[in-house]
Amino acid sequence: xxxxxxxxxxxxxxxxxxxxxxxxxxxxxxxxxxxxxxxxxxxxxxxxxxxxxxxxxxxxxxxxxxxxxxxxxxxxxxxxxxxxxxxxxxxxxxxxxxxxxxxxxxxxxxxxxxxxxxxxxxxxxxxxxxxxxxxxxxxxxxxxxxxxxxxxxxxxxxxxxxxxxxxxxxxxxxxxxxxxxxxxxxxxxxxxxxxxxxxxxxxxxxxxxxxxxxxxxxxxxxxxxxxxxxxxxxxxxxxxxxxxxx
Amino acid sequence: xxxxxxxxxxxxxxxxxxxxxxxxxxxxxxxxxxxxxxxxxxxxxxxxxxxxxxxxxxxxxxxxxxxxxxxxxxxxxxxxxxxxxxxxxxxxxxxxxxxxxxxxxxxxxxxxxxxxxxxxxxxxxxxxxxxxxxxxxxxxxxxxxxxxxxxxxxxxxxxxxxxxxxxxxxxxxxxxxxxxxxxxxxxxxxxxxxxxxxxxxxxxxxxxxxxxxxxxxxxxxxxxxxxxxxxxxxxxxxxxxxxxxxxxxxxxxxxxxxxxxxxxxxxxxxx
Numbered sequence: 001x002x003x004x005x006x007x008x009x010x011x012x013x014x015x016x017x018x019x020x021x022x023x024x025x026x027x028x029x030x031x032x033x034x035x036x037x038x039x040x041x042x043x044x045x046x047x048x049x050x051x052x053x054x055x056x057x058x059x060x061x062x063x064x065x066x067x068x069x070x071x072x073x074x075x076x077x078x079x080x081x082x083x084x085x086x087x088x089x090x091x092x093x094x095x096x097x098x099x100x101x102x103x104x105x106x107x108x109x110x111x112x113x114x115x116x117x118x119x120x121x122x123x124x125x126x127x128x129x130x131x132x133x134x135x136x137x138x139x140x141x142x143x144x145x146x147x148x149x150x151x152x153x154x155x156x157x158x159x160x161x162x163x164x165x166x167x168x169x170x171x172x173x174x175x176x177x178x179x180x181x182x183x184x185x186x187x188x189x190x191x192x193x194x195x196x197x198x199x200x201x202x203x204x205x206x207x208x209x210x211x212x213x214x215x216x217x218x219x220x221x222x223x224x225x226x227x228x229x230x231x232x233x234x235x236x237x238x239x240x241x242x243x244x245x246x
Numbered sequence: 247x248x249x250x251x252x253x254x255x256x257x258x259x260x261x262x263x264x265x266x267x268x269x270x271x272x273x274x275x276x277x278x279x280x281x282x283x284x285x286x287x288x289x290x291x292x293x294x295x296x297x298x299x300x301x302x303x304x305x306x307x308x309x310x311x312x313x314x315x316x317x318x319x320x321x322x323x324x325x326x327x328x329x330x331x332x333x334x335x336x337x338x339x340x341x342x343x344x345x346x347x348x349x350x351x352x353x354x355x356x357x358x359x360x361x362x363x364x365x366x367x368x369x370x371x372x373x374x375x376x377x378x379x380x381x382x383x384x385x386x387x388x389x390x391x392x393x394x395x396x397x398x399x400x401x402x403x404x405x406x407x408x409x410x411x412x413x414x415x416x417x418x419x420x421x422x423x424x425x426x427x428x429x430x431x432x433x434x435x436x437x438x439x440x441x442x443x444x445x446x447x448x449x450x451x452x453x454x455x456x457x458x459x460x461x462x463x464x465x466x467x468x469x470x471x472x473x474x475x476x477x478x479x480x481x482x483x484x485x486x487x488x489x490x491x492x493x494x495x496x497x498x499x500x501x502x503x504x505x506x507x508x509x510x511x512x513x514x515x516x517x
Binding site for chain 1: 470
């Protein structure tokens with residue numbers, strides 16, 4: 001079975017390597033220093049299990065997982081405190097709080113082995129990602145994949161979001177990017193202070209709105225600084241009035 | 247209050263009318279004069295009593311105000327101390343646990359280095375605990391303490407982290423609040439290491455200006471993915487707040503970002 005280690009501290013990886021020596025079935029196919037290397041390595045090797053640190057350069061462990069279509073089983077290795085990680089407890093195979101003992105490590109690997117017998121553990125990782133927005137790790141950026149490149153969009157750069165089938169189109173001054181998430185997800189992570197959902201299919205940055213015009217019966221259009229016209233629904237209008245203090 | 251004063255004045259008038267009547271018994275002219283001057287005497291009485299009432303009211307209010315102000319000042323001092331204490335206490339548990347994890351790794355492969363790191367970590371923690379009070383420390387002491395921290399981080403991040411520290415000899419004994427540089431350097435490392443993937447150089451240099459010690463900390467960052475927040479940027483608000491509480495100034499911490507370098511400049515007034 002193939003294993004990939006993703007941690008930006010070489011010494012932290014060496015602990016896992018040492019502990020894995022008593023698991024001859026598990027072969028380390030690659031070690032990665034950051035999430036970018038991680039995405040590539042997972043695409044290349046399709047590992048069965050990854051050991052993943054959370055705080056890493058450029059993109060963190062969660063953001064890296066979001067970029068992978070079929071995420072493998074994950075055991076988190078992190079120095080984050082228990083509260084921060086609690087939200088993912090049920091969906092990750094396990095999480096190891098650094099520094100962890102060999103016994104604790106073996107328990108986590110054994111747990112994964114046992115789960116493999118019963119169910120397809122990869123499903124867990126999907127659920128895990130759905131849970132992440134509830135965590136205290138507040139999003140200040142959104143990571144998207146455009147072709148083979150990874151683009152990090154600071155939340156401050158987002159002008160508005162529009163639903164697009166199963167995707168959400170993120171509009172910035174540099175162009176628009178698709179992300180495989182729901183509008184409800186973005187409504188949760190973006191924070192009420194800066195954004196308002198004016199329509200089932202639209203979330204707008206409050207500061208970008210220059211004017212609200214009536215449009216047809218019972219609906220309105222929000223005109224943005226960029227000139228973009230965003231439909232405002234019947235239920236969105238009172239919300240918009242409230243955040244604008246009208 | 248006017249009512250109260252009027253009643254008092256009438257009472258006084260009644261009493262002294264009766265007194266005067268009983269002293270000067272049989273003089274109809276005087277009795278008439280006494281009768282005619284009743285309103286004037288009433289008003290004089292009212293004025294005197296009213297004035298006294300006013301003075302005492304003002305006096306008591308002032309006493310009250312003094313008391314409240316004193317309490318407010320005490321509360322503020324307490325809050326300030328607590329806040330300063332908290333601002334200094336921002337040692338990241340993250341740092342501690344990751345360092346311990348590195349030690350775990352070293353024990354197996356390079357026990358000598360593990361031992362060395364334990365000593366560095368102990369010295370660093372001891373230094374942190376020792377700086378319990380707000381007494382200023384010399385630049386030399388603060389930089390030595392910082393060096394311990396940087397050495398530990400270097401073990402953790404290996405070849406990725408390098409540091410440059412420079413200062414003029416004249417500044418060595420200049421004073422600064424304890425643990426002031428720590429969060430600034432921590433920030434620089436955090437953004438340097440987590441915002442780029444290459445080798446990161448953190449530079450720290452100190453110089454003496456007129457009545458001021460100026461320390462500059464620089465780190466690389468990626469302007470495409472990180473936006474320094476308005477004002478201080480990069481979560482340095484704690485440092486800024488602390489400087490404000492200590493020196494009553496808000497212009498002592500400055501940050502600038504140019505090309506790929508983020509610069510934090512802190513000035514410490516020398517008294």
